[in-house]
Amino acid sequence: MTDPLRIPGHLVAPDPGWTTSADVIVVGSGIAGLTTALRLRQRVDRVLLVTKTVLSEGSTQWAQGGIAAALDPADSPQEHLHDTLVAGCGICDVEAVTALVHEGPARVHELVALGAEFDLDADGELKLTREGGHHRDRIAHAGGDATGKEISRALIAALRRVQDDPGIEVIEHALVVDLLQDDGARVCGVTLHVIGEGQMDGVGAAWARAVVLATGGLGQVYSATTNPSVATGDGMAAALRAGATLADVEFVQFHPTVLWLGPGSSGQQPLISEAVRGEGAFLVDNQGVRFMEGIHPLADLAPRDVVARAIVDRMRQTGTDHVYLDARHLGAGFLEERFPSIVARCRELGFDPATDLLPVAPAQHYASGGARTDLHGRTTLEGLYACGEVSCTGVHGANRLASNSLLEGLVFAHRIADDISSRLARGELPPGKPGAPQGIPALLAATHRARVQAAMTAGSGAVRSRESLAQTAATLLSLYDHGPSHDPGPQSWETTNLLHIGQVLTHAAALREETRGGHVRSDFPELDDEHWRGHLLVTRGPDGSVTTTFEPVKTVEPA
């Protein structure tokens, strides 16, 4: 399929005023970037880690529930694989999931050895809980509901221990604008904007033999999301503009239980982890009816897409904009011990989970798609890797299984670091010479950000239709009529990235005429395996036109 959609070639930015170089550049400091950089550091001479704000910022530190792995002797990778494939609605890449579930337990143990302090039981074993879609207790957690914070702390501490080493350089407040490519389109560095001192201030160029994008998700493309403000899809948008293939971008997970703070609340919203339902909380509507029973055998612990859709249906039937989570029977003592951060945040906002029903509604939470990679994290562009939420390894299919994303970051970071280091040792990935930027530059003024978000939420959000998607596509396209902004900077670069990602997401969502996982079409409410069991691959060509191809799912039977 060749479609009329066009995406500009790069962002308007000042010419680089300085240059630096490394063997490998890692962009982002969540679980994916930190793990990749730490492992590369043991094998490669010069690693440069750059991150948009401070090291700890990103979705990783917000992760509550935990990290999934078959760690209980009664559990098995095979069962974890099964649950992941079911949640992914028939389009997971079985080989990628196999790598995830088999390598996962060792990676979690390594994280513990590195210093991450997970919650332990009386025998000193990892305490494991259950979340939606899992048939076993296999979620390891830390600080009750502060798993991401502890993982981030441990990884940053490990980085600090080696940071004086000349083999690794870390630059904070460094926003990657675009990728640098040689005349053969091979990626050989990045342009980046650094708020720094001395030589590295303003826009510069960093050259490398390989670039690893670990820039996280795109939640800010919607008005309400659980993602932090740095999640503006920058890496995905830069990869798209450079010609890398994106896959499965239409599959966006809306978390069912985000605290509802009233109409018009925007930006990052407080999440009530699925683990609260895992411990026995349940959903009720405004009449107090437990509506999940009978909808799915796992009832309140059904996969996220099922619960989110059931909530949207219930809200429509009852004419409300939220439902309620009832955790009162769990008791103040248990809730405070098991979910200290969630309880504290709710109380700050005026709700006590021990005594009040909590108003909740779905909000954007996770991007299942991204820059398409193989089993080594290689994208379709030579020299470019993607790891973590920015990537599409195929492990999540149409819907991520709860707590599989931290694990994906860990497992594939190792794979990427091993692949790059062995290729460098073999003399592959030679240094490249960046050519001139290709295509028309673009820049949308930061003042349009709320318009992008409102259009995406209205038409390309939790429930979509042909009409709603067409309206969103038209609104996004009309933003180009304002002409390019002449004010390049972090805000306008991020806003333009949101526009570009919003456009391709909406485009893919309009093409997929079925409902599957995180892609819900009110006009095509059924799953359609005959026509749609596969992936939409989106690639920008050198002339700016976007080509979308459908790739049927690989028929690899699980071992």
Ligand SMILES: Cc1cc2nc3c(=O)[nH]c(=O)nc-3n(C[C@H](O)[C@H](O)[C@H](O)COP(=O)(O)OP(=O)(O)OC[C@H]3O[C@@H](n4cnc5c(N)ncnc54)[C@H](O)[C@@H]3O)c2cc1C
């Ligand atoms: C509230 C919440 C709860 C969650 N709970 C869980 C859970 O319990 N279990 C689970 O498995 N998953 C959970 N997730 C999802 C999981 O946290 C993320 O998918 C995962 O942490 C992503 O890791 P990452 O390293 O890919 O990206 P991130 O942790 O988001 O890191 C991205 C990094 O890239 C940087 N960056 C972005 N753009 C640029 C740029 N242009 N230039 C330079 N740097 C850039 C950011 O600043 C950041 O450092 C949760 C997510 C949220 C938001």
